[in-house]
Amino acid sequence: MPDASPSPARTRVRPVDPRLLRYASASRGFFVAVGVIGFAQTLVVVAFAWLLTAAITGVIAGTPWSELTTTLSLLLAVVLARAALLWLREIVAARAAARVEAQLRARLVEAIGVLGPGWLAQQNSARLAVVAGRGLDALDAYFGRYLPQLVLTVIATPIIVATMWWNDLASGIAVVLTLPLIPVFMVLIGLATRSVQSAQWKTLGRLAARFADTVQGLSTLKVFGRQYRAVASIEKVTDAYRRETMRVLRVSFLSGFALELLASISVAIIAVSIGFRLIDGTIALTVGLFVLLLAPEAYLPLRQVGVQFHAAAEGVAATEDVFAVLDAADASAHESAGPASRPEELAAPTIGAGATVAVRAVRVHRGERVLPPVTFTAAPGTVTLIEGPSGSGKTSLLAALRGAAEFEGTADVAGHDLRTLAPWQWLAWAGQQPGLISGTIGENVRLGTGVDASAQASPADDLTHRALALAGAAGLDPEHELGAQGAGLSGGQAQRVAVARAIHRHLSGLAPVIALDEPSAALDAETEAELWRSVRGLADAGACVLLVSHRTTARAIADQVVALHPIEVPA
Numbered sequence: 001m002p003d004a005s006p007s008p009a010r011t012r013v014r015p016v017d018p019r020l021l022r023y024a025s026a027s028r029g030f031f032v033a034v035g036v037i038g039f040a041q042t043l044v045v046v047a048f049a050w051l052l053t054a055a056i057t058g059v060i061a062g063t064p065w066s067e068l069t070t071t072l073s074l075l076l077a078v079v080l081a082r083a084a085l086l087w088l089r090e091i092v093a094a095r096a097a098a099r100v101e102a103q104l105r106a107r108l109v110e111a112i113g114v115l116g117p118g119w120l121a122q123q124n125s126a127r128l129a130v131v132a133g134r135g136l137d138a139l140d141a142y143f144g145r146y147l148p149q150l151v152l153t154v155i156a157t158p159i160i161v162a163t164m165w166w167n168d169l170a171s172g173i174a175v176v177l178t179l180p181l182i183p184v185f186m187v188l189i190g191l192a193t194r195s196v197q198s199a200q201w202k203t204l205g206r207l208a209a210r211f212a213d214t215v216q217g218l219s220t221l222k223v224f225g226r227q228y229r230a231v232a233s234i235e236k237v238t239d240a241y242r243r244e245t246m247r248v249l250r251v252s253f254l255s256g257f258a259l260e261l262l263a264s265i266s267v268a269i270i271a272v273s274i275g276f277r278l279i280d281g282t283i284a285l286t287v288g289l290f291v292l293l294l295a296p297e298a299y300l301p302l303r304q305v306g307v308q309f310h311a312a313a314e315g316v317a318a319t320e321d322v323f324a325v326l327d328a329a330d331a332s333a334h335e336s337a338g339p340a341s342r343p344e345e346l347a348a349p350t351i352g353a354g355a356t357v358a359v360r361a362v363r364v365h366r367g368e369r370v371l372p373p374v375t376f377t378a379a380p381g382t383v384t385l386i387e388g389p390s391g392s393g394k395t396s397l398l399a400a401l402r403g404a405a406e407f408e409g410t411a412d413v414a415g416h417d418l419r420t421l422a423p424w425q426w427l428a429w430a431g432q433q434p435g436l437i438s439g440t441i442g443e444n445v446r447l448g449t450g451v452d453a454s455a456q457a458s459p460a461d462d463l464t465h466r467a468l469a470l471a472g473a474a475g476l477d478p479e480h481e482l483g484a485q486g487a488g489l490s491g492g493q494a495q496r497v498a499v500a501r502a503i504h505r506h507l508s509g510l511a512p513v514i515a516l517d518e519p520s521a522a523l524d525a526e527t528e529a530e531l532w533r534s535v536r537g538l539a540d541a542g543a544c545v546l547l548v549s550h551r552t553t554a555r556a557i558a559d560q561v562v563a564l565h566p567i568e569v570p571a
Contacts, residue, residue, distance in 0.1 A: 016150065017316075019323045024103045030096035030143065034151045037089050042156040044082045046163055049293040051075040057286050089148050097143035101136045104322050108132055111329030119328075128325075135318025142315035145308040153301035160298045168283065168291045171270050175298050178266035182259060182302045203241045207234070263299040270295045351426035353542055354380045355414040355512040357401075362409040364393055364400045371396060373409060376562045380512065383535060383545040383557050388564030394548045395432065397564070398515050401546075402427055413513065428511035432518050434498035436486025441468075442478030444486070444497055448505035467504035470534040471496045472527045492522040499531070506543055514538060515546040520554075532557045 020027050055071050112120055112128075161179070165172025211234055274292055277283040357378040364371045371393040378384040386394050400407040402423040411418045413426045423429065428448060436444050442464050464478050473496035482488045489497065499519045505511045516535070520528040528551065536557040539545045547554060555561065 016147070017319065017323065019326070020100075020319065023107055023323065023326055024100040026096055026099035026103055030092065030100075030147070031151065033092045033096075034089065034148050035155060037085055037092065038148070038152040038155040041082065041085050041089075041152060042159050044078055044085065045156065045297050046160065046294070048075070048078045048082065049290055049297070051078060052293060053286055053290040056289060060285070090144065093144040093148055094140070097140045100143065101139050104136055104139075104319070105132055107326055108322055111326050114329040115325070131318050131321045135315070135321065138315035138318055140315075141308075142319075146305070149301055149304040149308050153305050156301050157298060160294055164291050164294050164298065167287050168274075170273055170277070171291045171295065174270050174273060175266070175295070178269065179298065179302065181262055181266075182299065199244050199247075203237065203244050207237045207241050259303045263296075263303045266299060267295045351414050351416065351421070351512055353509075353512050355426060355544060356380060357384075357411070357413050357513055357544055357546065359401075359411045360409055362397070362400060362407050362411050364396045365406040365408075366393070366396050370408065372565060374562065374564065376560065378513075378544050378546055378560075380542050380544045381539055382559035383539045383547055384560050384562060385554050385558035386546065386548045386562045386564065387550065387554070390550070392564040394564055395517055398429070398431075398517055398546065398548060401515065402429055424510075426511060427513050427515055428502040428505040429515045430495075430498040430502040430517065430519055432521065434486055434494040436482060436489070436494055436497060438482060438484050438487075440478060441476050441480050441482065441489075441497055444482065445478065445500045445504050448501045449508045449510060463504060463507055464500075467500040467507060468497075470503050470538070471500035472523070472530045472534070473497060473500055490522075492524075492527070495519065495522050496527075496531075503534075503538065506538065512542075513544045513546065515548075517548045518550065519547075520549060520551055525553075528553060 021031075051071055051074050055068060055075060058068050058071065108128075108131075157179070161172065161175050164175055271292055274283065274288040278285060278288050359377070360375050361373040362375070363373045374393075374397055376384060386397060388394055396405055399405040401411060401418060403418070413421065416426075437447070442461075445464050445467055465474070468474055468476055468478065473493060476489075476493060476497065480488065486494045486497070499516060502511075502514055502516065506514050514535075519535075520531055523531065532553065535545055535547065539557075539559075547558070
């Protein structure tokens with residue numbers, strides 16, 4: 001499985017990650033638009049300096065106010081144009097940031113789908129949520145402040161320096177000699193900023209994970225009297241995040257001060273040089289004032305790049321995490337021939353009814369270990385019971401069949417290699433974790449059909465009621481609203497809703513094979529017996545059922561039993 005951890009490139013300071021252009025097409029138009037705006041801003045800056053010089057020298061020379069009216073009017077127009085260009089740049093940046101954030105979020109979700117549940121199970125889901133949420137939101141500063149300044153630097157700095165060089169060779173040489181000092185300091189500051197920002201971002205990820213784990217397991221922690229220890233742990237991580245944030249701010253302020261000081265000294269050198277030459281008459285006042293007004297503008301874009309880099313650093317860190325996932329998905333897509341890596345095949349038809357599952361010498365990979373081989377054939381109209389002691393690999397076998405774990409050997413459905421199929425093309429599955437989402441019970445049941453629940457003509461349709469009844473949950477109201485992760489139901493009820501979702505998918509004709517992983521683990525004997533009758537009835541109606549259960553009562557409905565043996569762990 002490709003590694004999606006941040007790459008070593010994180011240690012390098014790159015103005016713009018080229019992967020941004022590849023993964024977010026909206027960024028390409030943004031760079032073109034900002035480039036045009038930046039060029040116009042540069043012309044306005046030069047025009048402003050020239051008109052202001054003409055107005056000041058005209059007043060000193062005693063030019064009548066009637067003759068200065070045209071110059072002052074043009075100066076006012078230039079000021080308004082500069083304000084309009086700044087406003088336009090903000091609008092373009094805000095819209096581009098919104099589009100890029102949406103594209104990256106969509107690509108991130110697609111990449112997670114490509115990498116599959118096996119990869120996702122090894123990741124920090126809370127950190128991924130922070131990256132997709134707050135992290136990508138930080139791109140507002142990246143697009144609104146940093147990138148426009150970067151583009152403006154590339155365009156404006158050469159033009160302004162060339163203009164100064166053309167009008168005053170000495171000032172041009174001074175700018176050329178002092179200007180490179182700012183990028184040198186920016187690289188050093190960027191390395192320091194990247195280091196402290198990376199530490200802050202990692203701490204935020206740990207804080208999100210710790211908080212999510214604590215909230216999810218709060219009832220367990222309270223039973224064992226460990227809730228206060230969990231609170232202290234969160235407080236400790238929060239304090240670490242506070243310290244890292246203060247370090248980032250400290251570096252930001254110090255770096256800003258260093259860049260301002262360096263630019264001020266450079267402008268002062270030019271100003272002193274122009275002053276001495278004005279005294280001895282070797283330079284005209286018009287030229288000297290014009291060059292002096294341009295001098296700060298020559299340093300400003302480059303200086304602002306360094307300043308705005310800090311505001312954008314969190315967004316940069318988040319995009320690197322997103323790009324790491326997208327790169328891993330691309331690598332997986334090139335290595336795999338399966339449809340999960342080829343989005344264009346999402347329109348492929350599902351496997352029709354009467355599908356036989358053939359598993360031959362399948363050895364599932366579990367971490368660095370490989371489980372013992374499993375062989376069986378599950379025909380339509382039968383229930384295949386997979387049983388064995390805890391840890392023998394029952395759930396891992398189902399994970400391999402649904403593409404969530406790597407395996408050796410061969411497995412096919414209706415003659416199609418499972419490695420070339422997506423699970424949604426043939427499988428209706430209910431795992432040990434219900435996997436419910438916020439919404440109504442009916443919406444959760446219909447989730448397996450791949451149709452937007454809100455698009456259903458009748459939320460409480462007959463098929464939903466039938467699936468709930470077959471799962472032993474006829475008493476649940478399909479309109480009952482659930483909270484996050486199915487909050488509002490007991491463990492047994494949530495499990496039955498998950499089973500109803502798998503049954504609903506099968507009854508909709510979208511999956512000939514039903515796979516149930518310990519569906520009765522949280523059920524009482526009477527409800528379990530009702531569920532077994534339903535499973536047997538589905539098989540008799542033509543379904544191919546794969547059933548994982550440690551309950552001996554499941555043997556009564558099984559047509560064949562696949563016994564998995566304990567895994568021997570070397571001493």
